[in-house]
Amino acid sequence: xxxxxxxxxxxxxxxxxxxxxxxxxxxxxxxxxxxWYKQPPSRQMILVIRQEAYKQQNATENRFSVNFQKAAKSFxxxxxxxxxxxxxxxxCAFMTSNAGKSTFGDGTTLTVKP
Amino acid sequence: xxxxxxxxxxxxxxxxxxxxxxxxxISGHNSLFWYRQTMMRGLELLIYFNNNVPIDDSGMPExxxxxxxxNASFSTLKIQPSEPRDSAVYFCASSVTGGWTEAFFGQxxxxxxx
Numbered sequence: 001x002x003x004x005x006x007x008x009x010x011x012x013x014x015x016x017x018x019x020x021x022x023x024x025x026x027x028x029x030x031x032x033x034x035x036w037y038k039q040p041p042s043r044q045m046i047l048v049i050r051q052e053a054y055k056q057q058n059a060t061e062n063r064f065s066v067n068f069q070k071a072a073k074s075f076x077x078x079x080x081x082x083x084x085x086x087x088x089x090x091x092c093a094f095m096t097s098n099a100g101k102s103t104f105g106d107g108t109t110l111t112v113k114p
Numbered sequence: 115x116x117x118x119x120x121x122x123x124x125x126x127x128x129x130x131x132x133x134x135x136x137x138x139x140i141s142g143h144n145s146l147f148w149y150r151q152t153m154m155r156g157l158e159l160l161i162y163f164n165n166n167v168p169i170d171d172s173g174m175p176e177x178x179x180x181x182x183x184x185n186a187s188f189s190t191l192k193i194q195p196s197e198p199r200d201s202a203v204y205f206c207a208s209s210v211t212g213g214w215t216e217a218f219f220g221q222x223x224x225x226x227x228x
Contacts, residue, residue: 035216043203045219091157095209095216102147102209102217106156 002027004094006105013082014113020067021077021108023092033095034068034075035102040088048090051075082112120206120220127227132194135223137206138187147217148181148191149205157205163189164211196227 003026013019025034036048051059051068058066063083067076079086092105119138127133139146148160161171166183174181178197183189193200203224207217 033216037216043222043224045205045207047216050216093217102207103159104157 002029002032002094002096002103004092004103004105006090006092006108008108009106010109010111012111012113013079015082015084017082018078018080019082019110021079021090021092021110023075023077023105025073025075025092025094025103027073027094027096029096031096034066035093035095036064036066036075036077037091037093037104038086038088039091039107040085045091049077079110084112084114086110087112118206118208118218118220120204120223122223123221125223125225127196127225129197129227130195131227132192133196133200133225133227135191135204135206135225137189137191137220139189139206139208140218141187143208143210143218144186145209145211145217146183146189147205147207147209148189149207150202151205151222152202160191193225196225198227201226 005024032053034051038046038048049059049061049064058068063080065078089107089109091107093102095102121136144165146163150158160173161181162169163183181191203222205219205222207219209215209217
């Protein structure tokens with residue numbers, strides 16, 4: 001069974017600064033996918049970024065980037081130039097390549113302060 | 115595509131009543147998931163269908179909960195009888211099994227049992 005751990009229940013950052021959210025996971029699979037989702041107060045789950053485990057290059061989407069350490073089973077999310085609209089709960093998720101079933105962490109509530 | 119469509123958006127019911135939540139997945143997606151989100155437990159996977167067949171229902175809390183997927187374009191989650199502790203936001207999500215895609219979430223149904 002896969003597990004996903006987000007060790008930071010809450011974090012805050014000043015607007016325009018950089019913040020990193022941590023995520024670790026446990027699996028015996030060799031090929032899988034990792035995701036970060038954002039859930040703003042509207043409660044809609046929005047995909048932020050995704051990473052294929054066989055790719056060594058870290059994924060980047062505008063101000064969002066990941067630090068994927070496969071050997072350490074770590075998948076952190078870095079948000080640069082934080083904006084007020086980034087205030088949300090962030091979930092790390094894991095999906096095996098053949099099953100389609102995602103396992104989610106407990107989430108990190110991020111508050112961006114003006 | 116309109117995305118994953120859930121109905122109703124909000125439901126208020128009295129304890130003991132039957133509640134049915136509905137979900138229309140994205141066309142072409144063959145995996146469907148029902149999640150429950152609460153402050154106490156976070157995001158919990160209740161049941162997972164693949165090609166309309168229930169694959170993993172280990173997250174269904176008790177016999178009062180049941181889910182069906184009669185065809186590829188429709189699924190229901192039923193609670194009978196409902197209890198106040200069932201109050202939560204229920205999400206439906208769909209994805210493509212074996213494909214490089216994340217789970218796409220619906221807007222969720224906020225259920226309040228009084």
